[in-house]
Amino acid sequence: MQRKVIIAGGGTGGHIFPAIAIANALKEITNGDIDILFVGAKGKMEMEKVPQAGYRIEGLEIVGFNRSNIFKNILLPFKLIKSLLHAKRILNTFQPDVVVGVGGFASFPMLDRAQRNGIPTLIQEQNSFAGKSNKILSQRAQKICVGYDGMEKFFPAAKILLTGNPVRSSITQSSATRNDSLIHFGLDTKKQTVFVVGGSLGAKSINEAIHAMLAYFVEKDVQLIWQTGKPYFNTAKAAAAPYATQVKVLEFITNMDQAYAAADVVVSRAGALAIAELCVVKKATVFVPYPFAAEDHQTANAMSLVHKKAALLLKDSEVSTQLSTTLFSLLQNKALIEQLEANIAGLANPHADRAIAEEVLKLVR
Structure with a gap:
């Protein structure tokens, strides 16, 4: 039976290109016998870059917290609720085996809904200082792949795997x-x-x-x-x-x-x-x-x-x-x-994409 994986997140190239590298590694390991769906934020660059890389993507109507103008956050709770409902519909329709979060606006609603539905989740934390969303999601995630050592101060130590950050094959x-x-x-x-x-x-x-x-x-x-x-x-x-x-x-x-x-x-x-x-x-x-x-x-x-x-x-x-x-x-x-x-x-890991992809496939039931 074909495995199904959702990769959620984006917002910047720093989230999108590693996500595409993981998807490419998943295809390579499975000889293409895998169905991958990306979930991003409407209006963000992933909606353009992911299809260019040959993958399908669905966009959630989600935005981040605006630190410079707090009045722009008035609609944030409503957009979060709407994106959580949309994420649930995507899960019901696509029925993934695993959901991967790479950071960015769309990552939280998608992983939160997956965890509540009992679907295994993996977090790919790229930075040496973890964001609030990933700290919350880590409590119910099965595995956390990190780019830096010393991440035990943010995440449960038993779930952490130091893989390095994925770099595009080009x-x-x-x-x-x-x-x-x-x-x-x-x-x-x-x-x-x-x-x-x-x-x-x-x-x-x-x-x-x-x-x-x-x-x-x-x-x-x-x-x-x-x-x-x-x-x-x-x-x-x-x-x-x-x-x-x-x-x-x-x-x-x-x-x-x-x-x-x-x-x-x-x-x-x-x-x-x-x-x-x-x-x-x-x-x-x-x-x-x-x-x-x-x-x-x-x-x-x-x-x-x-x-x-x-x-x-x-x-x-x-x-x-x-x-x-x-x-x-x-x-x-x-x-x-x-x-x-x-x-x-000495700090390079050119095979991080494959290491993360292998961990994703281990979570497939």
Whole structure:
């Protein structure tokens, strides 16, 4: 009999791409003999990205708690009730053997209903600081797959499995070389190169700091691949126009494996997906955690690497004054670059997707 699995969650690429990686691993292990349904939040990027990856998705009318404007939360209880009822209908129609939660708005209603219906659930917690929803759901979940050690402070220890975070196969199985990747971006293979990425939408503080440093990059003869995100793209493009041979500005990069391969040093936000990818590609990184992430989990993520001498960290408030010194000092310190590369490589788990998929299948009755 064909096994049926629901994967619930989304909201950001940091939730969606690991979820798709788990789904792909499930298909691979079962030789395609599995029925997978995604459940996401209406209006969020999973409603576009999941079908592009070849999977069906249903959208719940659920939103997260708005921390910046509490008046926008008036309809939240009604939307939660509506999404719980919708989740129950999905369970009754699809009748899954297991429900997997990857975090994000749709994860809670789907797993809550599954647990109340006696359906086995697995949580995939990507961050080193667990969110409130997963802490609640963990009490009745069968298994909790985590990306960081020390998660016993959030979850029942007996349920925890340290699998690492899933990374998309386009990165784990990439054959991109440094030279080919630099040529792809129209850059010089003999020059040092920095890759700056602030998440899919970009990071305002990082973008503004890099903008102010453009002439310095040219003066130091260092190349730059700069993913700005949509909001800052036109500003960055205009600012970088005089330096077009040395500074490549892109709104969004789909071939991330080549951007990583081209880079000697990376400047990045500290989302769980970004960190998992940077461990796999073994890059010396300056992390600038997004300070307004729930429970400030990006800082916790980055600090877990800093303590192991596997990365450098700058606070968001320090970027405008300290990024230039930190970045160019690192580029001149070959020994430190090599130390960071070796230590971050030791934290990689390129087979996390398969390890999680195997745990999911163990829960099928």
